[in-house]
Amino acid sequence: MNAWVTKLLKMTMVTGVFLTLCFSSLVQAESVLNTATFDHTKTGFLLRDAHTTLMCEQCHVDGIFKNTPKDCAGCHSIGSRIGATPKPVNHVQTTNACDTCHSSPSSFLVRSFNHAGITSGCTSCHNSQSYGVLSKPTNHFPTLLPCESCHTNTNTFLSWKMDHTGLTTNCVSCHGGQYVGVVGKPTAHVPTTAACETCHSSTITFLGALYNHALASPPVAGRCSTCHLGQLAGVMSQPSAHIPTYGTQCDSCHTAANTGGYTSFLGGNYGHATPSPTSICSSCHTGQFANVQGKPTYHIATSAQCDTCHTSTNTSSYTTFFGATYTHGTITAACSTCHNGVSATGKNAGHLATSADCGSCHTSANTSSYTTFLGATYTHSPNPPTAGSCPTCHNGTTAVGKPSTHMVTTLSCEACHTQTNTSNYTTFLGASTVDHSTIAAGTCASCHNGTSAKGLSTGHIPTGTMSCDGCHAVYNGTTVLTFAGGTINHVLTSATRCDACHNGSYSTQGTSGAQPVVSTHIPLTITSGLDCNTCHKITVATTITSMSWVTETMNHNGAKGGGSPIYCVTCHLSGVTYMGSAQKVSHNGASTSKDCSNSSCHAPLGGKGKAYSSWN
Numbered sequence: 001m002n003a004w005v006t007k008l009l010k011m012t013m014v015t016g017v018f019l020t021l022c023f024s025s026l027v028q029a030e031s032v033l034n035t036a037t038f039d040h041t042k043t044g045f046l047l048r049d050a051h052t053t054l055m056c057e058q059c060h061v062d063g064i065f066k067n068t069p070k071d072c073a074g075c076h077s078i079g080s081r082i083g084a085t086p087k088p089v090n091h092v093q094t095t096n097a098c099d100t101c102h103s104s105p106s107s108f109l110v111r112s113f114n115h116a117g118i119t120s121g122c123t124s125c126h127n128s129q130s131y132g133v134l135s136k137p138t139n140h141f142p143t144l145l146p147c148e149s150c151h152t153n154t155n156t157f158l159s160w161k162m163d164h165t166g167l168t169t170n171c172v173s174c175h176g177g178q179y180v181g182v183v184g185k186p187t188a189h190v191p192t193t194a195a196c197e198t199c200h201s202s203t204i205t206f207l208g209a210l211y212n213h214a215l216a217s218p219p220v221a222g223r224c225s226t227c228h229l230g231q232l233a234g235v236m237s238q239p240s241a242h243i244p245t246y247g248t249q250c251d252s253c254h255t256a257a258n259t260g261g262y263t264s265f266l267g268g269n270y271g272h273a274t275p276s277p278t279s280i281c282s283s284c285h286t287g288q289f290a291n292v293q294g295k296p297t298y299h300i301a302t303s304a305q306c307d308t309c310h311t312s313t314n315t316s317s318y319t320t321f322f323g324a325t326y327t328h329g330t331i332t333a334a335c336s337t338c339h340n341g342v343s344a345t346g347k348n349a350g351h352l353a354t355s356a357d358c359g360s361c362h363t364s365a366n367t368s369s370y371t372t373f374l375g376a377t378y379t380h381s382p383n384p385p386t387a388g389s390c391p392t393c394h395n396g397t398t399a400v401g402k403p404s405t406h407m408v409t410t411l412s413c414e415a416c417h418t419q420t421n422t423s424n425y426t427t428f429l430g431a432s433t434v435d436h437s438t439i440a441a442g443t444c445a446s447c448h449n450g451t452s453a454k455g456l457s458t459g460h461i462p463t464g465t466m467s468c469d470g471c472h473a474v475y476n477g478t479t480v481l482t483f484a485g486g487t488i489n490h491v492l493t494s495a496t497r498c499d500a501c502h503n504g505s506y507s508t509q510g511t512s513g514a515q516p517v518v519s520t521h522i523p524l525t526i527t528s529g530l531d532c533n534t535c536h537k538i539t540v541a542t543t544i545t546s547m548s549w550v551t552e553t554m555n556h557n558g559a560k561g562g563g564s565p566i567y568c569v570t571c572h573l574s575g576v577t578y579m580g581s582a583q584k585v586s587h588n589g590a591s592t593s594k595d596c597s598n599s600s601c602h603a604p605l606g607g608k609g610k611a612y613s614s615w616n
Contacts, residue, residue: 045070049106058082072098072105092125092133108132115154122147141179164203171196188233191226193217213262220262224250236265243270243284243292272318281306293321300326300338328370335359345373352378352393377426384419388412400428407452409434444468461506461514464494488514498532520579522571530555552580 040047045068051059060068061081068082069075075084076098085108087098092113094101101110110132126147128135134157136147143150145163153159160181175196177184183206185196194217199209213220228250230237238250258267270284285306287294295306302308307318314323326344335358338344347358354360366375378399390413393399402413411434421430434447444467447453456463463470471486486509488501504516517524527535535552571578574586 049104051105072102088131090129090131092130112155118154120146120148122151137180139178139180141174141182167203169195169197171200186233188231190232190235210263214256221251222249224254239290241288241290243289269319272312281310298342300343325371328364331359331370335362350397352398380425383424384414385425387414390414390417405451407434407447441469442467444472459506459509461488461501461509466492466494498536502532518579520577522578522580522582526570554580554582 057063059075059082061083069080073087074080075082076086078086080086101113102108123146125133126135127133150160150162151157152161158181172195174182175184190211194212194215198215199211200206201210202208227235228237238245253270254262254265254268256262258269259265260267282305284292285294309326310318310321310324312318314325315321316323326338336346339358340346361378362370362373362376364370366377367373368375391401394413395401416431416434417425417428418432419425421432422428423430445455448468449455466489470489470492473486501514502516503514505514507513507516534555537551537553570576571580571582572585574584576582576584
């Protein structure tokens with residue numbers, strides 16, 4: 001206030017009414033006359049914005065200048081002397097000074113609320129009741145969780161992260177496209193009515209979802225092209241290098257079985273059983289399609305369609321290229337053009353050395369129209385081969401060699417296997433008999449053992465350790481050996497009893513067999529246990545047997561009477577026709593059931609080895 005005004009007040013303080021009237025007039029005059037020149041900053045309160053347009057008395061009520069509030073709340077509060085617009089009743093709850101948030105005195109627009117240190121209780125302000133405070137919109141997804149559970153940034157509501165812990169079902173209640181800011185099923189999503197969690201196992205991201213084709217709704221059978229033709233983002237589609245399908249659905253080849261329940265496209269098996277269209281193998285098997293085998297560089301040269309050789313039958317319904325049989329027809333080119341070990345089976349490492357073309361030996365006839373290499377006949381050149389050269393090829397590797405059961409010999413193959421007896425060297429059978437003239441006596445069994453050469457026949461008489469040539473004549477170098485006609489040499493036999501052979505079992509052996517007991521022989525029950533030579537005295541020469549069975553001397557020591565069934569009268573009763581010189585008698589009272597030697601009349605004479613020549 002100017003000094004002259006102060007002086008005037010001091011001089012004219014007569015009455016209160018006068019002073020009031022004068023002061024009011026003077027103040028008004030001062031406001032009108034000097035506000036433009038009054039420097040309000042000297043009061044410590046800078047007039048800004050809306051305050052510059054106010055009349056002095058709007059703040060300095062009743063002309064009182066002293067203690068006029070300088071803080072916002074001093075004026076802008078209920079009951080304030082100034083009467084400025086107060087904080088509304090629905091103002092957020094705070095004890096901070098107004099200018100902490102309200103930066104403009106001409107407007108109550110909030111500059112920013114300092115949320116520092118505030119980590120909970122968001123709804124105490126953001127509750128749709130506090131004036132001017134952003135609250136949960138009506139299209140916010142339904143939740144009873146506190147704001148801070150998702151909105152971790154207190155400066156904006158745009159940054160938030162939903163904690164899905166414990167949420168495993170009913171995703172569509174939020175992710176159905178009905179809530180702003182919440183990711184919903186995109187328009188390019190695969191068509192499905194299944195719940196989100198059927199495929200999306202993570203609640204953090206929608207990426208990495210694995211579509212469960214087995215639980216798909218609607219079912220996927222016959223509908224693969226609905227999704228897998230490139231029309232849906234993130235869904236694998238048929239690549240540009242895929243084989244032509246001619247409208248065939250994916251699951252015709254990519255089945256649930258070979259794709260692990262539709263979790264992979266690998267393992268798909270094209271159904272060649274009914275290829276569409278037919279006989280156009282080269283439309284796919286050219287090498288330009290990924291994972292589709294084409295004709296390799298080493299394939300035999302041919303312009304024929306693949307299924308000319310690779311048929312449904314020999315490829316197991318077109319599941320493999322192995323097993324194909326090439327129809328050779330009439331061959332004009334050298335076999336080695338293809339049969340080089342790369343394009344087709346070539347000459348193996350053990351093949352006999354030859355520069356001749358394959359067809360020289362492997363003919364259409366002996367290979368069943370070139371379907372096998374077996375059966376080929378080698379035309380030996382020179383023919384006959386050079387003596388001693390056979391083992392060069394016939395070594396068991398290059399060509400058939402001497403088997404383990406071959407007779408022991410150091411002779412060359414052609415010594416026995418001649419051009420004549422082997423049908424021009426096409427077989428080993430028919431080889432001539434080895435020259436036995438050089439074979440040492442007693443060594444027959446070294447070859448004639450039933451394996452290397454013919455051995456003892458079934459039913460041969462027991463020979464013990466006797467060598468074959470003891471009875472069988474040996475090959476003399478000009479006549480083919482035969483085993484027929486062998487005559488037993490009893491000098492060499494190791495048998496201890498005559499009846500080992502002379503028992504009727506070997507009657508056809510040799511020239512006359514081992515002679516059995518004649519039908520008129522005395523009953524064998526009487527001689528049971530006795531060998532033939534007990535009674536028959538045999539004359540044996542030093543070489544081939546010379547013997548007679550006629551002369552005999554009965555040894556009664558082992559067969560004398562003694563009761564049933566052995567009675568003397570069995571042989572010695574008149575009328576008995578057994579062969580031999582037994583004395584026959586007809587005695588009054590003789591009985592076939594009575595043993596003479598036990599009677600009170602007769603007792604035989606003679607001891608062991610001597611004849612019973614009389615009866616006392």
